[in-house]
Amino acid sequence: MGKYRYILFNKPYGVLSQFTDSSGAARHTLKDYIAVPGVYPVGRLDWDSEGLMLLTDCGQMQHRLSHPQFRHPRTYWVQVERIPDAAALRQLQQGVVINNYQTQPALVRLFDIEPAIPPRSHPIRFRKNVPTAWLEMTLTEGKNRQVRKMTAKVGFPTLRLVRVAIAYLQLGDLQPGQWRYLTSEEESLLKLWQQRQQRN
Template sequence: MTNHYRYLLFYKPYGVLSQFTKDTPTRNTLKDYISIPDVYPVGRLDWDSEGLLLLTNDGQLQYRLSNPRFGHKRSYWVQVERIPDATALKKLEEGVVIQDYRTRPAKVQLLSQEPIVPDRDPPIRFRKNVPTAWLEMTLTEGKNRQVRRMTAAVGFPTLRLVRFAIAHLHLDGLQPGQWRNLTSSELELLHNLTSQANSSSWQKGLIT
């Protein structure tokens, strides 16, 4: 395996754009945190979302992971306004229509306690007398603002969104604004994942 490729995991803070070019003076970009040249994010997180970004200069890997045809798991902790009922959770799992598009089946779980995540700066705006809940959602696609649009479609607006995993890669050990290199075992699993993308058994396993 060529060693000039770089593979980084970054914990993107709230309010940071998933790009290196600065097109607004008021928002930070990846350049404010990462000085490695010529790496680019695989996919993106919206400026108001937090969590895991994978960056690399490996064009083939970037293509495979970004192409919808090679759908891979993306897992999120989602804080929503009010407590979703079983009907709303089932709709999210089976797929909802957002902008004339029906989302793929997803895994959705109402968490019994809050996930352990750093405080957000600035904190979310709570509404008095309106409870909130945390969901764990795993998708195999990444449409623009998809999670937020999905929860809004079933009547539970997203207040905070943290991506904690991309396939087998996790936030573990990182704080907002920190990055690290992939380990050799993480990288091997990632290459195995993408090399098997054409296998029907792997594609079937995405939704199990």
């Protein structure tokens, strides 16, 4: 069996997390950026979300990182409308009820200053009299549009969403639309994580 391939990709805004688009809408897909045959995305990022994606041709790793049974942290930088107060942050940390589902506890902190990330290709809607704030949120589950639903539930709608980490893997200085293979150190960390999951 040959060596598996692992790719990190910084998905821009307005790109589907798949290689084909059957809708006929001529939307951008992963095929516009990654010309590596046989690799598939691990999990998804919504069309209007940005940031870190992992692609691989290792089916077992894909399963481990996609299946809800195997919880792993995913970290997001989230720009929200208005500035969340301590009560809202506490609610997000403890979990909120969305569609009769109680979300798992999350790590949530408010940034003191805006994180240094490239501007979005399509700017967020700007409202002169409404301030915005940035949160760092680390979740161990990935339900459909969960971060957006969580912040909306506590009264602070998401304006921009960027995933910056998956388990041990970091977005780092990878620019929107760029991809690279994992380093040998990153591969080792990922495989170590997989072995720990198998033992649990």
